[in-house]
Amino acid sequence: MAEPPVERLVSGVLEADGEAIAEALATVEDTRGDTLPRQRELLGRLEAETPREHSIVGLTGPPGAGKSTLAGALIRLWLERGAGVGMVAVDPSSRHSGGALLGDRARLRFAAEDRVFVRSMAARDQLGGLAPATRGAAAVLRAAYPWTIVETVGVGQSEVDVATLADSVVLVLQPGSGDTLQFMKAGILEIPDVLVVHKWDLGAVAERTRADLESMLALQSVSGKLDWSPPVVGASAETGHAVAQVADAVEAHRQHLEIGDALGERRARGRVAWAMERFEQRYGALGLERVGGREAAERSVREAAGTALDAFSSLATRAGLES
Amino acid sequence: MPDRPWIIRTYAGHSTAEASNRLYRENLAKGQTGLSIAFDLPTQTGYDADDPLALGEVGKVGVPIGSITDMDALLEAIPLDQMNTSMTINATACWMLALYIAVAERRGVSRASLKGTTQNDIIKEYLSRGTYIFPPAGSLKLVTDMIEFTVDEVPNWNPVNISSYHLQEVGATPVQEIAFALANAIAILDGVNVPEERFPAVFGRISFFCNAGIRFVEELCKLRAFTGLWDRLGRERYGVDDPKMRRFRYGVQVNSLGLTEAQPENNIARIIIEALGVTLSKDARCRSLQLPAWNEAMGLPRPWDQQLSLRMQQILAYETDLLEYADIFDGSPVIERKVAEISDAAWQEVERILEQGGAVEAVESGYMKRRLVESNARRIAAIESGEQIVVGVNRFQETEESPLTEGGGSRVLTVDDSAERTQLERLRAHRASRNAAEVDAALHGLRDALSNGANAMPPSIRCAEAGVTTGEWAATAREVLGEYRAPTGIEAPLRLAGHDSDFESVRRRIAEVSDRLGRRLKLLVGKPGLDGHSSGAEQIAIFARDAGFEVVYEGIRLTPDEIVLSAQQEGVHLIGLSILSGSHLTLVPQILERVNVPVVVGGIIPEEDAADLRAKGVAAVYTPRDYDVQRIVREMVEVAARAHGVG
Numbered sequence: 001m002a003e004p005p006v007e008r009l010v011s012g013v014l015e016a017d018g019e020a021i022a023e024a025l026a027t028v029e030d031t032r033g034d035t036l037p038r039q040r041e042l043l044g045r046l047e048a049e050t051p052r053e054h055s056i057v058g059l060t061g062p063p064g065a066g067k068s069t070l071a072g073a074l075i076r077l078w079l080e081r082g083a084g085v086g087m088v089a090v091d092p093s094s095r096h097s098g099g100a101l102l103g104d105r106a107r108l109r110f111a112a113e114d115r116v117f118v119r120s121m122a123a124r125d126q127l128g129g130l131a132p133a134t135r136g137a138a139a140v141l142r143a144a145y146p147w148t149i150v151e152t153v154g155v156g157q158s159e160v161d162v163a164t165l166a167d168s169v170v171l172v173l174q175p176g177s178g179d180t181l182q183f184m185k186a187g188i189l190e191i192p193d194v195l196v197v198h199k200w201d202l203g204a205v206a207e208r209t210r211a212d213l214e215s216m217l218a219l220q221s222v223s224g225k226l227d228w229s230p231p232v233v234g235a236s237a238e239t240g241h242a243v244a245q246v247a248d249a250v251e252a253h254r255q256h257l258e259i260g261d262a263l264g265e266r267r268a269r270g271r272v273a274w275a276m277e278r279f280e281q282r283y284g285a286l287g288l289e290r291v292g293g294r295e296a297a298e299r300s301v302r303e304a305a306g307t308a309l310d311a312f313s314s315l316a317t318r319a320g321l322e323s
Numbered sequence: 324m325p326d327r328p329w330i331i332r333t334y335a336g337h338s339t340a341e342a343s344n345r346l347y348r349e350n351l352a353k354g355q356t357g358l359s360i361a362f363d364l365p366t367q368t369g370y371d372a373d374d375p376l377a378l379g380e381v382g383k384v385g386v387p388i389g390s391i392t393d394m395d396a397l398l399e400a401i402p403l404d405q406m407n408t409s410m411t412i413n414a415t416a417c418w419m420l421a422l423y424i425a426v427a428e429r430r431g432v433s434r435a436s437l438k439g440t441t442q443n444d445i446i447k448e449y450l451s452r453g454t455y456i457f458p459p460a461g462s463l464k465l466v467t468d469m470i471e472f473t474v475d476e477v478p479n480w481n482p483v484n485i486s487s488y489h490l491q492e493v494g495a496t497p498v499q500e501i502a503f504a505l506a507n508a509i510a511i512l513d514g515v516n517v518p519e520e521r522f523p524a525v526f527g528r529i530s531f532f533c534n535a536g537i538r539f540v541e542e543l544c545k546l547r548a549f550t551g552l553w554d555r556l557g558r559e560r561y562g563v564d565d566p567k568m569r570r571f572r573y574g575v576q577v578n579s580l581g582l583t584e585a586q587p588e589n590n591i592a593r594i595i596i597e598a599l600g601v602t603l604s605k606d607a608r609c610r611s612l613q614l615p616a617w618n619e620a621m622g623l624p625r626p627w628d629q630q631l632s633l634r635m636q637q638i639l640a641y642e643t644d645l646l647e648y649a650d651i652f653d654g655s656p657v658i659e660r661k662v663a664e665i666s667d668a669a670w671q672e673v674e675r676i677l678e679q680g681g682a683v684e685a686v687e688s689g690y691m692k693r694r695l696v697e698s699n700a701r702r703i704a705a706i707e708s709g710e711q712i713v714v715g716v717n718r719f720q721e722t723e724e725s726p727l728t729e730g731g732g733s734r735v736l737t738v739d740d741s742a743e744r745t746q747l748e749r750l751r752a753h754r755a756s757r758n759a760a761e762v763d764a765a766l767h768g769l770r771d772a773l774s775n776g777a778n779a780m781p782p783s784i785r786c787a788e789a790g791v792t793t794g795e796w797a798a799t800a801r802e803v804l805g806e807y808r809a810p811t812g813i814e815a816p817l818r819l820a821g822h823d824s825d826f827e828s829v830r831r832r833i834a835e836v837s838d839r840l841g842r843r844l845k846l847l848v849g850k851p852g853l854d855g856h857s858s859g860a861e862q863i864a865i866f867a868r869d870a871g872f873e874v875v876y877e878g879i880r881l882t883p884d885e886i887v888l889s890a891q892q893e894g895v896h897l898i899g900l901s902i903l904s905g906s907h908l909t910l911v912p913q914i915l916e917r918v919n920v921p922v923v924v925g926g927i928i929p930e931e932d933a934a935d936l937r938a939k940g941v942a943a944v945y946t947p948r949d950y951d952v953q954r955i956v957r958e959m960v961e962v963a964a965r966a967h968g969v970g
Contacts, residue, residue: 022891103877122873
């Protein structure tokens, strides 16, 4: 099959055309070495055309917290508010065989005419709960829709990683599971911008979890590290309780990022993380050594022009690894 | 004095109410002593024949019953005060019983004289059969409504027929069959709300529907164990003093899972042996029996095929001396030991489920489904490895050409599309003939009852009399009770011993093809239509994943639109469709024409239809003959590789 010209893909994606989005996603997922120029061209042109207000929301938390169900409820709500939604569902399964079962769609049923595009991916062996192509896929969907949800699973590293990809991070917790203590220990509570105590219909145990979280967050703000106080929302996607409040909290955080250049800084950090991730995946520690270590590499990425992939490419060229 | 024979039935129904009524009368004339009604999938899942989801499914796996008009035609000239009627109906059981009562009363037959059974076992629908509609709480409320209603109003009716049958069909072991059925019974009985003195009568009306497989000695022991445990449950948990009320009453359909498409005449022997397992032991003998047809793995049986199964029962009941003896196993230490072993293991599993909060919780958490999927994967692996012998399939495959299947045709009944058209016309005529105000008032009454927790039976009977349709009744109930999607059971990783080494070569091939494609081979497993038999789709999904595919599986009851959309959004390289209801010729082309990746199809598909599908562009068709799942997965890799130019 002949590949459609990048020009056509770009205009199709911007119009949220399903076929164009599917083709663009296949392009950014392609791991063959010779597709890099096409990926750079596609992502460069999409980035230039993507409205600044389009936003990526990270939705993360431990298994069984009901993230997919909540994602489904948020998507329906944003559709009602007139905004189309893209979603990347990252499945954590990593198996010897390389196979994976992607079952999230089962909880996300939409009609063909809805402005929704959901792509599932397997995280494989990558640390941090993202799949190798998650960042590229999220960039494509962000070009198409006002909201893009990236769902990851995990307790720990995945929150840190999704924070370098999303404008806002929503941490979803199951009441009474003991996760809160673990999060506090791991220092994870500094990451999320919105916390959701899900399955709110469980009653007393859910209220207790919220109280625990609030007191821990209060300690953090006393230490003066936060200029945004992450709200803790008790919600239940099953009953529809407070889903609107979750969406409102995300939108409020998005507004908050407009103060100063918080948004620009956050996205710049994300660009560095993406370029570095791609570089390390491909060239590993040896590659880093050849460009004078991590700090030097990050500096070089920050100074390079263009998208994360352009920066990756120029770093690779500098290291004499790619021309 | 010889024992009375069990009720002799044949599970039947197709096309239209008239055609099914003709079939029933013929079967009764041949000596069948009870009716067993098979409903089509729109009726079972609460859709009218003109609903988009019903397309291609009307009259296929059973009879369409859209209103009192259809029920009346179905029962034409059948003496309802004498007949013992079993209905395989679950999510809409309350509605079908209402229609049955309304037809009887219209003919002057009192509801108190009606005898029969509604299957009405929703938990096994979540686990295996897939024709559930509502979430567990609302579904169980309807079940207990029927129990509380019938115990006084229709005292000879079995309102619930707890079905371990379908659990065995998806791979349950004898221990799981007993344990899950008992946990299910506990979930129902714990929710029943009747005056204390009526409870023993309620307990006494709970009946079971069991399976009987080819390991017939173990099956006989299973039923003796079942009998003992049910008695114990009644005594210990529910304080039922009257031993008559604690009798384990069950009907049987013998195993269909083990019937083979290869050398299909061998199934005749299997069916008879399986029937022995549930009739030999007098103390654990079934109350009613239906035998499948020898050619069931190939499609819908013809009247002659069903007659053969009926004659097998009659020979067993009337020709042999089986019914002349007391229990011939009493005092056998071998049998006793085996019964004790099964009972102990089953009781432990019941306790494990109760510790988790009971059957409903174990459905919602996916525990029971996972255990079943696991057992089935083990069973398939044992057949593939030859550890479990299936004559004519993995041993002794050499065969003469069978005169029974000669000429290439698979010799099964096909339901022609005119049945669907006839049903649509009937529905339109029925809608035109009724009083709209009465219909509205009746539906209003139903909505009220469901909302405020009143018994749903009386307003459903009123709906039946007013001419409400099946789709209208179910839509109203959906509005109030909600709709449910059950866990697929394959979310959690499953490890099978011995499975890895066999798979190494296909794994390497998938890795190689994926590298050449630039991304991991991705497969969409889809179940279009209303058919809920998902275990084939589940096993393909698991094996394909273990072989290295990325597999997208969304569970049952998807429209072709949804499957096309998922295939596009997920960027899959290949689509596998599973359809067991016989509607493949309608559903598959609707998907095939709108995707640009290859499609393979699995299901109960006669050879003529398979040829037709292949001619339309389906890359491969798999039927029950293809028991080797590994080979299927291997072929799917090559189909995808070729289609994407890396073959």
